[in-house]
Amino acid sequence: MGSGRETLSAEDLARVAARDPEALGRFFDAWVDRVFALAYRLLGNRTAAEDVSQEVFLKIHRAIDRLDPQRDPGPWVTTITCNACREYWRSSAQRAARSSVSVDDLEDWQDAHPRSGDSPEEQVLRAEREARVQRALLELPPELREVVVLHDWRGMKHREIAETVGATHDAVRKRYSRALAELARLLKDDA
Amino acid sequence: MSHDPDPTAAYSSPEERRAAEAVHALGEARIDAAFRARLRGHFVAGSFAAATEEPVRRSAPIVPLFAFAAAASAALLVWLGSAPPRWTFAGAAGAGELRIDGRVVDAADPGAVGAALAPGALLVTSGSLELDLVLANRLTLEVTPGTELTLPDTPRRWFGGHASCEIVRGDARFATGREMPGRRFVVQSPLAAIEVTGTRFAVIAEPDGACVCVCVLDGSVSVTDPDGTTHSVTGGLRRTLFREADPDVGEMRADERVKLAELADPDLN
Numbered sequence: 001m002g003s004g005r006e007t008l009s010a011e012d013l014a015r016v017a018a019r020d021p022e023a024l025g026r027f028f029d030a031w032v033d034r035v036f037a038l039a040y041r042l043l044g045n046r047t048a049a050e051d052v053s054q055e056v057f058l059k060i061h062r063a064i065d066r067l068d069p070q071r072d073p074g075p076w077v078t079t080i081t082c083n084a085c086r087e088y089w090r091s092s093a094q095r096a097a098r099s100s101v102s103v104d105d106l107e108d109w110q111d112a113h114p115r116s117g118d119s120p121e122e123q124v125l126r127a128e129r130e131a132r133v134q135r136a137l138l139e140l141p142p143e144l145r146e147v148v149v150l151h152d153w154r155g156m157k158h159r160e161i162a163e164t165v166g167a168t169h170d171a172v173r174k175r176y177s178r179a180l181a182e183l184a185r186l187l188k189d190d191a
Numbered sequence: 192m193s194h195d196p197d198p199t200a201a202y203s204s205p206e207e208r209r210a211a212e213a214v215h216a217l218g219e220a221r222i223d224a225a226f227r228a229r230l231r232g233h234f235v236a237g238s239f240a241a242a243t244e245e246p247v248r249r250s251a252p253i254v255p256l257f258a259f260a261a262a263a264s265a266a267l268l269v270w271l272g273s274a275p276p277r278w279t280f281a282g283a284a285g286a287g288e289l290r291i292d293g294r295v296v297d298a299a300d301p302g303a304v305g306a307a308l309a310p311g312a313l314l315v316t317s318g319s320l321e322l323d324l325v326l327a328n329r330l331t332l333e334v335t336p337g338t339e340l341t342l343p344d345t346p347r348r349w350f351g352g353h354a355s356c357e358i359v360r361g362d363a364r365f366a367t368g369r370e371m372p373g374r375r376f377v378v379q380s381p382l383a384a385i386e387v388t389g390t391r392f393a394v395i396a397e398p399d400g401a402c403v404c405v406c407v408l409d410g411s412v413s414v415t416d417p418d419g420t421t422h423s424v425t426g427g428l429r430r431t432l433f434r435e436a437d438p439d440v441g442e443m444r445a446d447e448r449v450k451l452a453e454l455a456d457p458d459l460n
Contacts, residue, residue, distance in 0.1 A: 024235045032230065033222060040220040050226055057234045120428055124440070127411075127423050133213045135421075152214040177203075184206035187213060 013069035024064075028057065031073075035081050041149045042085045044138040055084045078156075079164050082146060089142045136186040144179035151176055278308040278342060281325045287318020287336060298322065310344035316361070326368075330354075330376070331454055333364040337398070343376070355379065360398045366391040366454045380405075382432040387412040390426075391451045404431040406443040408451035 008016065008023075008030060015023035035056050040049035059080050067073060137145050146165060150156045156164070162172045202208040232238070280301045283289075289298040291307040291314055298304060298320055308324065314334060316322060322334040330343060338361025343354045357379040367376060367390060378385040381400035385392070390410025396403045405414050409426040416422065416432060422440075424430045429443040 019237070021235050025231065028231050028234045032227060033219075036222040036227075037219040041217065046220070046223075049220070050223070053222070054230055054233075057230060061234055061237060120425060120442075121440075123425060124423060124428070127425070130217060131421070131423065133217060136210075137214065148211075148214060152211045153217055180202070180207045180210055183214070184204065184210040187210055188206055 008073075010069040013067060013073065017065055017067040017069060019064060024061075027073075031077050032057070035077065038078070038081050038149070038154065039085055041134075041137070041153055042082070042142075042146060043088060044134055048088060052081070052084045052088050055087075056081050059084065075160070075164060078150075082150075082165055085146070086142065133187065136183055139186050140179055140182055144175050144182065147172055147175040148179040148183060277326075278305075278310070279325050279327070280304040280308065281323040281331075283323070284321045285319030285336060287316060287320030289320060289322065290315040290317075308342060310342055312342045313339070314342055315339045329368045331364075331366040331368070333450075333454055335362040335364075337361050338363060358394050358396050360396050360400070362393060362395045364391070364393045364451055364454050366451075382417055382434060383430075384415040385412050386415070391454060392424075393447055393451055401434045402431065404429055406447045406451065408443075408448060 008026060012023055012026065016027045032053065036049055036053045039052040039056070040046065043049050043052065056077070060077070067076070137149065140148070143165075147161055150161045150164065151158065158172045158176065159169055161167075162169045165172070167175075202211065283298045283304075287298075289296050289304070291304075292309075292312050294307070296303050296307050304322075314322070316334055316336055316338050319336050321336060322332075324332045324334070324342070326332075326343070332343070334340065339359040340361065340363055341357045343356035355377040359381070363378075365376075365378070365387070367387065376387050378387070378394055380394050380396045380403045382396075382403040383405065385394060385405055387410070390412060391408040392410075392412050393406045394403065395406070405412065405424055406429040407424045407426055411423050411425045414422050414424055414430050414432075416438060422430060422438075424440075427443060427448075429441060429447075431439045431441075433439075
């Protein structure tokens with residue numbers, strides 16, 4: 001999560017830290033879509049992603065007065081999101097939801113990539129291709145999934161990921177290498 | 192995603208490169224607008240923090256019992272405030288017997304039907320009796336003659352958010368309302384598990400359990416086949432599962448489309 005969709009100035013962030021309602025609203029608008037999308041990719045379940053998004057913004061709200069207006073809040077928000085996902089993985093809610101794969105994102109994906117010429121069958125095929133990759137991601141252990149999603153999907157460098165997940169640069173590189181090898185095997189098996 | 196693939200990445204095989212590209216190409220799931228608006232309201236007002244925050248620790252050493260009682264009262268208020276809506280009886284057509292949890296209930300008596308509509312209750316309709324039931328702002332359920340199903344449970348407003356029901360046999364039509372998005376709703380049928388948010392769909396289960404058809408008017412539902420594979424069924428399509436044959440996918444029948452379109456909107460009740 002590099003920057004929010006709307007860049008908030010240091011002055012704006014100072015108002016956010018002071019819990020100014022209008023500034024809080026702008027901060028929320030700048031980050032909520034990315035928080036939800038990342039949580040969805042890591043958890044593979046819309047309900048879980050909503051639960052985690054709620055948890056993330058609750059934590060941000062509690063700690064907002066410690067926000068440093070001089071720094072990009074992106075790494076902070078990403079770290080909170082990853083931590084909340086890890087807490088979710090450890091929770092009973094994850095174990096209960098594990099067997100269910102939501103497909104709401106598939107519809108979202110179609111909305112985001114409209115192809116007016118597509119027949120319903122082509123839309124289904126496209127959606128199922130994406131579901132196949134998401135299912136393979138969910139087969140990865142969480143610590144590997146996190147690294148490959150942050151690197152290949154979110155576009156973060158290994159060093160940035162290391163800071164976000166609290167691991168060394170070398171550890172992240174190794175996790176990424178293992179994640180990609182496992183993902184390649186899963187997608188090959190599933191083809 | 193907007194970033195470019197990493198040109199410096201060294202992949203140990205073409206399969207790994209393809210895997211990285213497949214992840215890179217994944218779309219960005221969009222947040223449900225209603226959920227987003229609710230969360231924004233809570234974030235700006237700080238209201239969800241007040242409802243779920245831990246009790247203030249610094250007062251604990253001074254008056255621990257008071258702090259405990261206050262926290263318990265707050266939790267109780269939150270719990271009570273999150274109480275789900277009740278199922279209501281919206282109407283019946285045709286003639287026949289209605290059994291709820293094995294007891295015959297007079298379908299012409301709205302009070303008697305309403306009182307018997309407990310979440311998880313087993314409903315059985317016979318003859319030509321059709322029932323319309325509503326869970327305000329969440330679900331509309333149309334139960335057709337000859338159907339046996341458990342009434343969906345009712346998720347609390349802020350916790351859990353999971354509803355489910357089981358169709359043993361017969362036809363049932365569902366429409367989800369504005370408070371349903373973000374809450375999982377799962378329908379179990381003899382040959383498939385169907386998961387849904389924000390749509391209108393029908394589940395038709397043959398009496399002998401040999402065939403189940405899932406028809407979707409709009410939105411998208413997820414159907415898990417008996418072999419555990421999950422497939423999406425989008426608006427206008429149906430997925431038909433057979434006990435002894437391969438699944439069939441195609442356009443939904445025109446008459447089912449009409450029936451689903453006529454299903455009452457739960458948000459209007």
